[in-house]
Amino acid sequence: xxxxxxxxxxxxxxxxxxxxxxxxxxxxxxxxxxxxxxxxxxxxxxxxxxxxxxxxxxxxxxxxxxxxxxxxxxxxxxxxxxxxxxxxxxxxxxxxxxxxxxxxxxxxxxxxxxxxxxxxxxxxxxxxxxxxxxxxxxxxxxxxxxxxxxxxxxxxxxxxxxxxxxxxxxxxxxxxxxxxxxxxxxxxxxxxxxxxxxxxxxxxxxxxxxxxxxxxxxxxxxxxxxxxxxxxxxxxxxxxxxxxxxxxxxxxxxxxxxxxxxxxxxxxxxxxxxxxxxxxxxxxxxxxxxxxxxxxxxxxxxxxxxxxxxxxxxxxxxxx
Amino acid sequence: xxxxxxxxxxxxxxxxxxxxxxxxxxxxxxxxxxxxxxxxxxxxxxxxxxxxxxxxxxxxxxxxxxxxxxxxxxxxxxxxxxxxxxxxxxxxxxxxxxxxxxxxxxxxxxxxxxxxxxxxxxxxxxxxxxxxxxxxxxxxxxxxxxxxxxxxxxxxxxxxxxxxxxxxx
Numbered sequence: 001x002x003x004x005x006x007x008x009x010x011x012x013x014x015x016x017x018x019x020x021x022x023x024x025x026x027x028x029x030x031x032x033x034x035x036x037x038x039x040x041x042x043x044x045x046x047x048x049x050x051x052x053x054x055x056x057x058x059x060x061x062x063x064x065x066x067x068x069x070x071x072x073x074x075x076x077x078x079x080x081x082x083x084x085x086x087x088x089x090x091x092x093x094x095x096x097x098x099x100x101x102x103x104x105x106x107x108x109x110x111x112x113x114x115x116x117x118x119x120x121x122x123x124x125x126x127x128x129x130x131x132x133x134x135x136x137x138x139x140x141x142x143x144x145x146x147x148x149x150x151x152x153x154x155x156x157x158x159x160x161x162x163x164x165x166x167x168x169x170x171x172x173x174x175x176x177x178x179x180x181x182x183x184x185x186x187x188x189x190x191x192x193x194x195x196x197x198x199x200x201x202x203x204x205x206x207x208x209x210x211x212x213x214x215x216x217x218x219x220x221x222x223x224x225x226x227x228x229x230x231x232x233x234x235x236x237x238x239x240x241x242x243x244x245x246x247x248x249x250x251x252x253x254x255x256x257x258x259x260x261x262x263x264x265x266x267x268x269x270x271x272x273x274x275x276x277x278x279x280x281x282x283x284x285x286x287x288x289x290x291x292x293x294x295x296x297x298x299x300x301x302x303x304x305x306x307x308x309x310x311x312x313x314x315x316x317x318x319x320x
Numbered sequence: 321x322x323x324x325x326x327x328x329x330x331x332x333x334x335x336x337x338x339x340x341x342x343x344x345x346x347x348x349x350x351x352x353x354x355x356x357x358x359x360x361x362x363x364x365x366x367x368x369x370x371x372x373x374x375x376x377x378x379x380x381x382x383x384x385x386x387x388x389x390x391x392x393x394x395x396x397x398x399x400x401x402x403x404x405x406x407x408x409x410x411x412x413x414x415x416x417x418x419x420x421x422x423x424x425x426x427x428x429x430x431x432x433x434x435x436x437x438x439x440x441x442x443x444x445x446x447x448x449x450x451x452x453x454x455x456x457x458x459x460x461x462x463x464x465x466x467x468x469x470x471x472x473x474x475x476x477x478x479x480x481x482x483x484x485x486x487x488x489x
Binding site: 001002003004005006007008009010011012016020048049052053056066068070130133134135136137139140229230231 | 321322323324325326344345346347348351367368369372375381382383384386387388389391392431448449450452453454
């Protein structure tokens with residue numbers, strides 16, 4: 001149960017969803033100005049697991065309105081890129097990044113992780129999805145909620161980072177009041193907007209991710225270590241893909257956020273074509289490029305570092 | 321666009337019947353089932369999505385009802401343990417002693433019903449994956465494992481795929 005009252009809105013298009021968020025936000029700001037508790041921001045809802053558990057735990061996590069996006073077609077699509085997103089503008093400076101129009105697969109942000117787990121489209125994403133929570137909970141947990149959530153682990157983002165995925169989202173139009181477009185559909189490179197967490201603008205609706213087919217079909221490696229059994233937060237989760245230039249990988253669990261870097265990719269790529277001390281040195285540089293792992297009640301930094309070293313060896317063997 | 325706020329009458333289909341109840345959008349499905357519809361089969365264990373005691377089927381998909389808002393279930397088909405009538409999984413849990421204190425049993429059974437439907441053949445990996453969603457504080461897992469096997473055998477026998485154990489030569 002969410003403390004207090006909320007307004008529930010269920011739009012049937014991205015345009016309705018963004019408009020509903022904007023209206024709810026304006027209403028909430030007006031109400032918040034007259035309230036000692038301040039404004040309770042509207043939130044997009046797909047699986048809702050994090051919203052429900054956080055709201056129950058913390059009075060500081062105020063929820064004013066919930067905009068349920070499960071009926072937004074682009075958020076539930078899987079496979080081909082929805083036609084409505086074909087004209088999405090590039091967000092950011094120089095246009096480009098990943099090639100648009102190339103062969104690839106699209107995964108809607110409201111898809112439940114269990115559906116991705118069972119789907120054959122992108123095996124590395126299936127593996128990463130299977131690592132999150134338990135099966136029944138994954139029937140609710142959504143891809144977008146996991147990627148954009150507040151928990152440190154967010155394992156579903158790891159294969160997307162390794163694959164150099166594109167993100168698609170919807171933003172309020174520039175001047176709808178003046179008769180302009182109500183909605184701006186944009187695409188962006190996930191790596192460029194993900195620094196410890198996904199940077200979304202207020203009201204921005206995450207619609208889904210597009211992954212190049214070269215990545216979905218590439219040789220992949222997945223290593224996940226927990227303290228107890230499969231249903232536990234990860235000490236480390238490593239997702240890696242063989243790429244044209246070598247390898248790309250992302251690491252979760254070791255830090256309070258998912259991590260990757262070009263330097264780490266470069267070092268792992270080097271290791272794939274090296275042997276002996278050169279290989280060991282390259283793997284060491286790959287691990288060091290992401291920084292020192294954290295210590296917490298689950299594992300110390302040294303133990304996590306040892307797990308990363310072992311995982312990188314496994315990955316290098318599997319990708320070589 | 322659908323909009324719901326304040327107390328309102330929610331209509332939904334539970335265990336094959338049309339039901340209506342006064343609710344608020346902030347209320348979870350678990351609270352609605354137990355406190356407004358009197359369906360106390362789904363148990364309130366952790367209310368945090370961890371234990372699985374509140375598992376129900378939404379359109380056939382096992383779901384922890386403490387993690388769903390009731391308002392999201394408009395127009396959906398819900399099944400709680402009260403909606404099962406002498407189901408082979410229920411009989412198997414009884415026959416194989418698949419419970420101890422019984423608190424986790426409704427959630428276990430609802431998940432098992434969906435599991436054997438999705439995986440009618442024995443499948444240890446699927447069993448571990450799916451049933452790992454439900455905790456038994458009494459640790460009665462061995463009986464639950466036997467119950468799954470017995471339920472599958474019963475369902476297979478019904479489908480004419482294999483003879484019941486007692487009928488085998």
